[in-house]
Amino acid sequence: MRALTWHGKHDVRMDTVPDPEILNPRDAIIKITSTAICGSDLHLYDAYIPTLKAGDILGHEFMGEVVEVGAKSTLKKGQRVVVPFTIACGSCYHCSKTQFSACDNGLPADNQDIAQELYGQPMSGLFGYSHMTGGYAGGQAEYVRVPFSDVGPIVIPDGIDDDKVLFLSDILPTGWMAAENADIEPGDTVAVWGCGPVGLFAVQSAFLMGAARVIAIDHFPNRLALAKQFGAETINFEETQTYEALMLMTGGIGPDAVIDAVGLEAHGFFVDNVIDQIKASTFLGTDRIHSIRQAILACRKGGRVSMPAVYGGFVDKFPLGAFMEKGLTLKTGQTHVQRYLPGLLAAIMEGKIDTTFLISHRMDLEQAPEGYKMFHDQQNEVTKIVLKPGLGA
Incomplete structure (x- = not known):
């Protein structure tokens, strides 16, 4: 064959x-x-x-x-x-x-x-x-x-x-489980990093589960346009500071739940991402985790973090202190x-x-x-x- x-x-x-x-x-x-x-x-x-x-x-x-x-x-x-x-x-x-x-x-x-x-x-x-x-x-x-x-x-x-x-x-069950793991409550604001296939199905699923607002984050215009078709608000991280935009859009509180649908090959010219890229290219590290770092820092206190994205190895610069001090909950795993x-x-x-x-x-x-x-x-x-x-x- x-x-x-x-x-x-x-x-x-x-x-x-x-x-x-x-x-x-x-x-x-x-x-x-x-x-x-x-x-x-x-x-x-x-x-x-x-x-x-x-x-x-x-x-x-x-x-x-x-x-x-x-x-x-x-x-x-x-x-x-x-x-x-x-x-x-x-x-x-x-x-x-x-x-x-x-x-x-x-x-x-x-x-x-x-x-x-x-x-x-x-x-x-x-x-x-x-x-x-x-x-x-x-x-x-x-x-x-x-x-x-x-x-x-x-x-x-x-x-x-x-x-x-x-x-x-x-990808459909993965996007659905991503939204389910975010423990969405009616009226919630949910932010989704990554408008690839899983991210787009997570956007669709979040609305079906009762989210009032979904904010989709990416830098590809066509993918952001697809997210808009389901009613999502969008942030192009190459044109806007994502954290600052999320704070402005949520009155300084942050999203109730965040979903990382990007994973270990995060894009973007950010200091932490460049360092991760150098470490990966010199075999001193594996994953580029900018999106999950940003999601944790942007999520509201007491909020929920869902991570359907694929990660493969060990990471550093993980904001564990912010995760603990803010009282966040993380759910992840293969679908x-x-x-x-x-x-x-x-x-x-x-x-x-x-x-x-x-x-x-x-x-x-x-x-x-x-x-x-x-x-x-x-x-x-x-x-x-x-x-x-x-x-x-």
Whole structure:
């Protein structure tokens, strides 16, 4: 089959690789009909995430048709399914609490030591996202093996276009959980750093959860314009001092809740960000954390901090004193996708949530390397690329 493979920094290629096979009775094989390039994939493209190996198949946002099932799979051949990016067993201690991204069995035994050493405990497995998260082949391919297929995938009713439901695999549940973790109360003012796909879904979700005001922060005009479509007020951090603007907009109190949807590759010519960039480039540090620093300092006293953004390693200059003195609460983590799928699918079918506004480009799977470069270099024009095998045939 054809698949997108990683070979180094800014080096991804379409290769012919062996077809996936059933390895466990709970497995299923999915023929991909739609897959997408995620902002988190750019961390791999930039070689920020460790334990990738040359030839690894990328991609964690995908859906398709079931073509083969193991003896214990609950899926049936011919069903259309969306597959969560988190791989979870459904029966361990954490899964019983619907904490699917903390699953004890999502990682193969051979991969658990890596995460244990870096994070203290292993997390769930992830598709196409390094050997630290299981070394699973991803879905930017013609076919993919889905472990625990009796737990993760959600069956899509006939007549619903892929574009409407594809993002159930990751970014829609992630944006929803980001807003949920902000503990939004009716009448709240919520500030969202980053108007990429997750940030935009967090904006949409925050309004659905009762926020009176959402303030979206970014520097790409097109992405800020998309946030405005949902009723958000906006701050362009290249034109305005973000902290000062938030204080002015909230009467000096600060937002009730803040959401960091930027993560470890924060942009902007700020002193702390430049220092972080130098440390990362000289292997003295890993993450650029300007956005979470700013969010903590801007949040009102007694407020809530939600951090759906990806961070990978150790950081310094974290405003721990401000966090403690202001009495803030932080919630974060990989998304418990399986928890949210039924409700979000129902909301899409009822017309309460729109996902298609985000798609800026549709490309053939064979154009994936070009798509990665476009997404990396043209983030104002490119909001989401959907790849479809055979689109150009």
